[in-house]
Amino acid sequence: MAVRLCCVLLCFAVGIPLASAAGNAEAGRSLYPVCTACHGAQGQGNRAMSAPKIAGQHGFYLLKQMQHFQSGARGTAPGDAKGRQMAAMSKGPRLASNAALENLIAYVQSFPDKKIVKTVSGDTDRGKDLYVACASCHGDEAQGLEMMAAPRLAGQNDWYLVAQLENFAAGKRGYAPGDHGGRQMKAMMGVLKNSEDYRDVVAYINTLSQ
Ligand code: HEC
Ligand code: HEC
Numbered sequence: 001m002a003v004r005l006c007c008v009l010l011c012f013a014v015g016i017p018l019a020s021a022a023g024n025a026e027a028g029r030s031l032y033p034v035c036t037a038c039h040g041a042q043g044q045g046n047r048a049m050s051a052p053k054i055a056g057q058h059g060f061y062l063l064k065q066m067q068h069f070q071s072g073a074r075g076t077a078p079g080d081a082k083g084r085q086m087a088a089m090s091k092g093p094r095l096a097s098n099a100a101l102e103n104l105i106a107y108v109q110s111f112p113d114k115k116i117v118k119t120v121s122g123d124t125d126r127g128k129d130l131y132v133a134c135a136s137c138h139g140d141e142a143q144g145l146e147m148m149a150a151p152r153l154a155g156q157n158d159w160y161l162v163a164q165l166e167n168f169a170a171g172k173r174g175y176a177p178g179d180h181g182g183r184q185m186k187a188m189m190g191v192l193k194n195s196e197d198y199r200d201v202v203a204y205i206n207t208l209s210q
Contacts, residue, residue, distance in 0.1 A: 022059060023099075028107030031094060038089075042111040045157045047119075050082045052160035056113030056210075058144050061151040062105045063098075064181070066090050073176035080172040082163075113155065115210050120158035120202050127204025133191045134201070137184075142208050149181040155210035158202050165189070165198045 035043075038051035045053035054062060068074035075087030095101060134142070137150035144152030153161060167173045174186030192198055 023102030023104070023106030025103070025106040025110045028100075028103035028105065031100060031104040032107055034089065038086075042114070043108050044111075044114055045116070045160070047157065047159060050160075050163070051086075052157050053116060053155070054108050055111035056155050057108075057152055058146060059102075059105050059109055060146050060149070061144065062108060063101055064149070066095070066101050066105070067098075068176075068179065068182070070095075071176075073179040073182065074173060077172040077175055079170075080167065083167070083172060113210075116155060116157050118158055118206050120162060120199055120206065122196070122199035122201075122203030124200070124204045124207055126197075127200035127202070130192065130197060130201040131204050133188065137188075142205050150185075153205050154208040156205075158206055161202045161205065162195075162198050165192060165202075166195075 038046055038049040039054050040046050040051075043053060043055035045051060065074065069083075069087040069090035072087070075083035075085075075090075077083065095104070131142075134153075137145060137148040138153050139145050139150075142152065142154035144150055164173065168182075168186045169189045169192070171186070174182030174184075176182065192201060
């Protein structure tokens with residue numbers, strides 16, 4: 001705790017963005033070009049490739065997802081073609097160490113967090129009621145809470161959020177025994193009954209400050 005506080009103070013003092021404290025963004029730069037075709041040059045996402053925005057997401061979550069794709073805790077469920085594609089991209093000698101992943105993610109976190117184009121519409125009043133069940137982990141503003149291992153949802157591509165809710169419901173995420181966060185999230189799908197619920201809750205998330 002004391003070490004962390006010192007780091008925070010030091011980062012303020014020398015003007016390093018806090019989010020990148022774990023990795024070296026410059027060292028991560030050369031690892032990113034292979035990601036560009038799907039996630040965009042600045043991590044803004046690309047719907048045509050089904051690849052979400054990764055700019056503006058918490059580093060702890062990006063790191064964990066890369067590790068999940070590498071270990072098979074994500075991207076190996078039957079029928080998950082998109083997850084399998086991404087899993088293939090997470091492997092290879094250059095990404096084999098956690099230090100390399102941390103550098104890559106520090107670089108991703110240097111991208112500007114641009115607003116998304118909204119594509120999902122729904123009943124935001126219903127969505128607000130549904131979101132009550134989500135706030136304890138994802139935060140009141142869907143900003144993500146590291147303590148709960150829960151990612152930021154506000155500002156994420158809305159079509160991607162709907163697709164991931166479908167994936168959790170279908171068991172394409174949260175299936176691995178060691179994936180505690182994913183299993184917790186999968187269990188939450190009891191609250192959302194059908195695609196109308198998915199759209200409504202995502203439409204509400206779209207109203208939160210990005
Ligand atoms: C061939 C296209 C492709 C390439 C190249 C690619 N990705 Fe992905 N990535 C995807 C797709 C598609 C998904 C969504 C998978 C799903 O639907 O579950 C994804 C998901 C992710 C996620 C999870 C995001 C979240 O919010 O859950 C991260 C992190 C990620 N990619 C990082 C990277 C990085 C870093 C690279 C470069 C090393 C990369 N990707 C290269 C297609 C790609
Ligand atoms: C008990 C805590 C908890 C609650 C409550 C919860 N979530 Fe999650 N959620 C998580 C965790 C943890 C993850 C990350 C899972 C992982 O690491 O793969 C997640 C992931 C997600 C994702 C995937 C995001 C991405 O970038 O891939 C979506 C979408 C999501 N949650 C929506 C919701 C919605 C909507 C609700 C309310 C109905 C909700 N969550 C309630 C813990 C929770």
